[in-house]
Amino acid sequence: MDYNDIAKKLKTNLNETRYLHSLSVSDTATTLAQRYNIDQHKAKLAGLLHDCAREIPTSSLIDAAKEYHIPIGPIETCQPILLHAALGAILAQKKYLINDTEILDAIKLHTTGKADMTDLAKIIYLADMVEPHRRYDSINHLRDLIKNSTLDIVMIAAFSESLSFIIKKGQLIHPQTVLARNALIAKNICHG
Template structure:
């Protein structure tokens, strides 16, 4: 399935707001990929499909994760919405014919981040954070960082995400902490 076919199919499965967000992430991912000499087509497709499982009701996510043999940790069991990312990778493969492991990994990690991310992984994580419809205090600084330095932008995005999760009184996914710590440790050793 090509990009335009994926757009058509996705428009039928997501709400108008979520679909518009996905188009914004796709556009932002393509821009970041061009800026950092990454594959624009891969970034554009990963950005488009990153939320392809987002319309699945929360009460079905755990059951679907079991069907796809996704290992679920305690945080995801308590907050199943986090499973839309790894499930999205499975659906991108099954429903949209995506077989590129780099695209699938970027989709799977776009919500929590993680350790030792590729540039494509970082681009999708950041594009989801800064696409044009996003508006929160500090967004302009984050957009500016993302255009200059992926790692600095990732650290700022992790910090913003952690502050938000703490303010909500929610559980922090260990992959987010691990990703942030990994980047900080990389800074200290270089």
């Protein structure tokens, strides 16, 4: 199945706003991949499919995750919406016939991240945050950083922004996000 076939199929499974967001993330991921010398085709596909499970009702996410043996911890139990990323990786494989593990991993990690992410996974996490339809106070800072900084430095800022947003909302912080940020700081700032 090529990109256009996947996009047509995806359009029938997402509401219009989510579909447009997915197209925008795909375009943004492609641009970021070019900027950071990463496979643009993989970025385009992963960006398109990153939210392919987002239309599963929140009330059904835990049952769907159990069906596919996705680990459900206390954070996912409290905030089941996080499960759409892992479910998305499974749907991308089963429904859209994506077998590239790097693409599937990027889809799986686009909400929480993790330590030692691939550059493709970083691109998808970042593209989801900075695509043109997104609006929040510090978005221009992230967009400016992209122009002048390494991918890791931009990701530290992106994780910091995510953590700040989660804290302001009074939600639980996923430890994978903290570990991802810490690993990048240790590698790029502490030189650990």
